[in-house]
Amino acid sequence: MTSRAVILTIAGALTIAVSIPAMAAPVASANMGAYCRGEAAKAFSARPTYVKSTRAMPDPDGSAHVDGTYEDGDGHTKNFQCHYDAKGNFLDVKAVATAKK
Numbered sequence: 254m255t256s257r258a259v260i261l262t263i264a265g266a267l268t269i270a271v272s273i274p275a276m277a278a279p280v281a282s283a284n285m286g287a288y289c290r291g292e293a294a295k296a297f298s299a300r301p302t303y304v305k306s307t308r309a310m311p312d313p314d315g316s317a318h319v320d321g322t323y324e325d326g327d328g329h330t331k332n333f334q335c336h337y338d339a340k341g342n343f344l345d346v347k348a349v350a351t352a353k354k
Contacts, residue, residue, distance in 0.1 A: 279341030282317065285309035289319040289335035292346045297333065299323040306335075315339035320349075 280288045286306045294301045306321035319335040332349040 277343060280337065280343055281341065282309050285317060285335070285337060285341070286319050286321075288343060289321060289346065292335060292343065293321055293323055293333050296346050297323055297325070297331070297348070299325065309337065316344075317341075 286308055290301065290304045290306050293299065293306070294304045297304075303324040304321060305323070306319050309317040309319050311317050316339050317337045319337075321333050321335070322330050323333065325331055332351055333346055334349050335346045336344040338344055
């Protein structure tokens with residue numbers, strides 16, 4: 254193998270290694286609320302002190318969710334929910350509309 258071929262092979266391997274996204278470690282059930290608050294603060298550009306959440310609640314399929322609220326820039330309270338898979342991996346945080354009375 255020529256030195257150019259070796260360099261191209263190494264460069265190709267590095268490209269593949271860099272393009273694979275890093276997976277976060279599973280979150281322990283006791284820490285899901287705190288992790289969720291941090292993700293919600295980032296997602297909704299909310300001050301962390303204005304983000305509140307419940308404990309993780311198990312779902313029938315083995316996954317879990319965390320309910321929470323945050324205060325937006327106008328002082329309105331908004332609801333959100335974080336989702337975790339059955340292994341404890343964080344999946345997403347989504348805004349949840351509230352029912353009007």
